[in-house]
Amino acid sequence: MANEPKTTASDNTGGVYKETLLAGLWRENPVFRLLLGMCPTLAVTAAVKPSLTMGLCVIFVLTCSNIVVSLMRKFLKPHLRILMFTLTIATFVTIADLFVKAFQPRMSEVLGPYIPLIIVNCIIIGRAEACASKNRLGLSIIDALGMGAGFTLTLCVLAGIREILSTGAVFEIQILALQDQGGWFTPWAAMSMPVGAFITLGLLLGLINAVTRRKA
């Protein structure tokens, strides 16, 4: 959060919905470009399924909090701003948490405290501050969807890499034949551990830097 760069998406208020939507996916991708929301990115990406659940929860919370913040932006007092954002977000996170507990109890166990931790996810408070507290309702919703989709996509890519290397499966469907079942693939146990998360994300960031530098 400390090295969070200033975003510019909130400046172009001219109704460029498509632009805003696409910005979240790549140009201002929250994880790869802005380095926001690193904790859940690293913690839940051992497999694709929990990552997708996490991503959907974030989209839900982000959209709802952006809607509420955008609607009450005229009544916000500067010194109470952050508190209002946090309370709004905490309310919607509680809803999302209860929903996942009721309909996906297994996922709720896997994700554990990381769903309530969406409250302190820098992406959501960052978008409330940078976009929703300054923009109209429509643009705020589009921005939330774009950013949320970008986050979910990133999570799934990272989780896909880690899952296939650590278990030879993607979305719990076996793709690579494991050695102990007569195949050739030896699972990399380290990939499902914290080491795998840090190193995969580090190398992925490096790769993206290399690609974008060449283009520029």
Place this chain on the structure above:
Amino acid sequence: MDTLTTLLLGFISIVIINNLVLTKFLGICPYLGVSGRIDMAFGMGMAVTFVVTLSGTLTWLIDHLILMPYGLEVTRYVCFILVIAGAVQLVEMYVRKFFPKLYDSFGIFLPLITTNCAILGLCLFINLWGIDNLPEAVVLSFGAGIGFTMAICIMAGIRENLNLADVPECLQGAPITLITAGLLTLAFMGFAGMIK
């Protein structure tokens, strides 16, 4: 004596084995952001230790004395975040009044502690692990802060030396920090299973 052993083991386990930063991925943002210089990292660690001890204790008390008896668990997250925000505000006011120099050197980092996931994470873990006595909750909260300080200071020490290394251009900045952090967790994994 038995309680003392439990407390001591709990402390060691949360500092080294279940270190919030290195095994639970909590507080990664300041871990990557503030770990450039070792003195700043230490200051941040101390501030977090204080806030986490205070809010860990308070949330445990609120959870067990107010929310659970009256069946208000639904409002748990809202209450927790309010307590943390309040504790940070308190620390900020206290430091500004009595240590104005320290306050200036912290700058933006003090209010940012509110959104440090290590703190909310610890409060949630205390609840999740079913810690049901106050001393254990206090010791775990304090240990979590010490663990955070340790992790961020080690990282800052490594990064000060990393400045002198010849890192490939595309890996400079965040990527190499993440990879370093990965290797650090690998080292700490050696402690796993030391205490049951």
